[in-house]
Amino acid sequence: MFSKEVYFLIGLIIVAIILFVLYKNNDKSKYYIGKNLRRNLWDKYKRTNGTFDEHANDIMNTFDPEPEENNLQNNFAVAATLINNILRNEDYKKDENLPTYVNMTKHYTDHIVQDMINNNNLTNVPVNYIVNTIEDFQNDFINNNKQLPFGNIQNKLGFGFLETNLETNLETYDTTPVNNILYGPEDPRNMINNFTNENNFTNENNFIDNLGYTEEDINLQRVLLKSSKSKKKRAQQDARNKLQAINNAINNTNVITSDPQNVHDSQLNRELHKQYNFIKSNNSNVRNININEIENYIKNKKLDHETRNAALKTLRKLKKNNQYITKLKENELNVLSEIWKRSEHPANEKMSDNIKSSIINNLADCVENGNVVCPTGRVSRIISSLALIDKDNNLGIIKTKDMYRKEIMDKCGHVINKTVEMHKNNNNDVAKAYLDPSIPIDEDRYNIFTDMLKEKVAQVVDEYKGIISNNEIKKIKNEMQSFIE
Numbered sequence: 001m002f003s004k005e006v007y008f009l010i011g012l013i014i015v016a017i018i019l020f021v022l023y024k025n026n027d028k029s030k031y032y033i034g035k036n037l038r039r040n041l042w043d044k045y046k047r048t049n050g051t052f053d054e055h056a057n058d059i060m061n062t063f064d065p066e067p068e069e070n071n072l073q074n075n076f077a078v079a080a081t082l083i084n085n086i087l088r089n090e091d092y093k094k095d096e097n098l099p100t101y102v103n104m105t106k107h108y109t110d111h112i113v114q115d116m117i118n119n120n121n122l123t124n125v126p127v128n129y130i131v132n133t134i135e136d137f138q139n140d141f142i143n144n145n146k147q148l149p150f151g152n153i154q155n156k157l158g159f160g161f162l163e164t165n166l167e168t169n170l171e172t173y174d175t176t177p178v179n180n181i182l183y184g185p186e187d188p189r190n191m192i193n194n195f196t197n198e199n200n201f202t203n204e205n206n207f208i209d210n211l212g213y214t215e216e217d218i219n220l221q222r223v224l225l226k227s228s229k230s231k232k233k234r235a236q237q238d239a240r241n242k243l244q245a246i247n248n249a250i251n252n253t254n255v256i257t258s259d260p261q262n263v264h265d266s267q268l269n270r271e272l273h274k275q276y277n278f279i280k281s282n283n284s285n286v287r288n289i290n291i292n293e294i295e296n297y298i299k300n301k302k303l304d305h306e307t308r309n310a311a312l313k314t315l316r317k318l319k320k321n322n323q324y325i326t327k328l329k330e331n332e333l334n335v336l337s338e339i340w341k342r343s344e345h346p347a348n349e350k351m352s353d354n355i356k357s358s359i360i361n362n363l364a365d366c367v368e369n370g371n372v373v374c375p376t377g378r379v380s381r382i383i384s385s386l387a388l389i390d391k392d393n394n395l396g397i398i399k400t401k402d403m404y405r406k407e408i409m410d411k412c413g414h415v416i417n418k419t420v421e422m423h424k425n426n427n428n429d430v431a432k433a434y435l436d437p438s439i440p441i442d443e444d445r446y447n448i449f450t451d452m453l454k455e456k457v458a459q460v461v462d463e464y465k466g467i468i469s470n471n472e473i474k475k476i477k478n479e480m481q482s483f484i485e
Contacts, residue, residue: 045077048085053371056085065104067111075115076130079108083137084264088376102141109134113216116223123234123252127227131220132401136266138216228479235483242434243420249483250413253405264376265400267468269327272380275395276328276335279342279383286341291319291333294340298360310364314372323375335379339386347391358385404468405476412457412480419456423449454481 041063047055063078082105087098113134116122235248298311318332328335336359342348343355362381366373373381386396399407423431430449433439461477 041077042073045081047369048081053085053369056081060086065107067108070115072112072115072119072125072130075108075112076133079105079112079137080133082108083133084374087137087141088264089374105137106142109137110216113219113223117219117226119226122223122227122230125227127223128253128405129402131223132265134216135220136264139266142216224475224479228482232483241437243417246416246483247413250409250480253409253479265402267401267404267472268380268398269376271398272383273327273329275383275398276330276338276379279386279395280338283338283341283345286344289337289340289344291315291337294336297356298363301357301360303360307361307364310367311360314363314366314378317366317372318378321375325375325379327376328379332375332379336382339382342386342390342395345391348389351389351391354389355386358387358389361385401468401472404464404472408461408464408476409480412460415456415460416453416484419453450484453484457481457484 041059044055044059048059059078059081067075067078082101086101087105112130116125116127116130119125231252232245232249235252236245239245239248295312295315298308298315301308303311315336318336322331322333324331325335339359340356343352343359348355359382362385366378366381372378380398384396384398386392387398388396390396420431420434424435428449429439430441430446433441433446457480458477461473461480465473
């Protein structure tokens with residue numbers, strides 16, 4: 001007679017064999033088992049650090065070529081893992097399978113966008129962050145062939161701009177509505193339909209392409225528009241008056257997504273490039289720094305054991321790989337050397353030791369969950385070591401699109417509240433009505449006051465021209481003004 005433990009073990013083995021056979025031979029069983037395995041893709045994604053680590057590897061081994069229905073988070077986890085851990089990984093830049101990865105990613109991002117368009121409630125979805133990620137992917141890997149070493153990637157994958165020319169000259173038409181198609185208050189698809197019909201354009205797609213738009217551009221803007229209306233509706237439901245509804249809408253929008261892969265944000269990379277070029281050009285009279293000198297400094301400085309080991313681990317990674325950072329047009333070790341040189345710049349004489357300590361702490365911070373973060377993550381942390389310490393207060397403070405969005409909307413909210421308060425104190429009935437909906441007001445006067453607020457908001461947003469992209473300016477301006485209407 002066998003013991004109970006042996007019978008139990010035999011039973012487990014039999015169950016495992018049955019499940020394995022079902023999984024290999026039954027599509028339906030495979031679907032359900034696979035579905036359970038995929039439930040935690042979003043959690044795994046949040047643990048990845050931009051390298052092809054175990055969590056990213058788990059996602060790539062688990063996900064299905066077909067996106068899941070009604071699972072926005074898991075689908076985004078797959079797409080973002082493909083974008084940040086493979087497409088932006090220097091090791092994969094020359095991989096012959098790269099076009100396949102691009103195509104797969106586009107399949108997922110298209111599905112995600114359609115999910116958001118069809119979703120009736122986007123208030124709890126990080127829409128702006130998802131849109132930013134997808135938009136950056138399209139700009140880098142779909143609309144811009146220069147990022148890929150395969151020539152005309154659009155033809156290889158079977159999508160992209162149509163090479164057509166309009167027989168009709170656009171200059172003969174009033175193109176004012178065209179400029180507002182993507183960023184106006186109405187669904188861009190409807191605006192395009194109306195404009196092409198009014199002007200007798202026979203091929204709508206040709207018209208879109210000649211404007212420099214893609215179907216993806218239009219769909220992303222439709223998502224943002226829907227999200228904005230959803231936030232506004234929710235804000236109004238929870239508000240006692242017009243001004244509170246505006247503030248609620250701003251607060252509903254001002255959510256910065258915490259993500260270890262924010263280092264791939266296009267705005268952040270533009271700022272890294274700009275700041276690094278400034279630092280490098282101002283280091284010409286500072287002595288050259290040898291990487292071994294930095295390593296010895298870390299070894300000899302009084303540090304806690306954990307910080308020293310993590311900083312040295314990152315430094316060893318830099319010395320071993322010394323990867324070329326395309327956005328900076330520089331190798332990693334050169335970036336570290338230039339930032340260390342900045343600590344010895346005459347302007348930073350009093351803060352030199354503090355800057356070096358900050359660099360060491362940020363090198364240590366590059367180790368997450370036992371793994372060193374991706375190259376872009378490493379250089380962004382190194383450059384940000386200067387934040388609030390360097391003599392130049394602007395250096396080291398590097399922001400994502402999300403961060404700028406919050407900053408701008410907070411400023412707009414402050415201006416709106418201040419303006420309403422000022423006009424209320426001057427006995428303006430419209431301003432009072434913004435605080436008390438029971439006050440009757442003339443519609444024309446109400447519209448004049450609202451237009452004034454919208455203009456003030458536009459002035460605040462326009463202050464960021466040259467800092468963030470024109471498209472971001474238009475998006476933020478449009479959303480803020482929609483909250484006021």
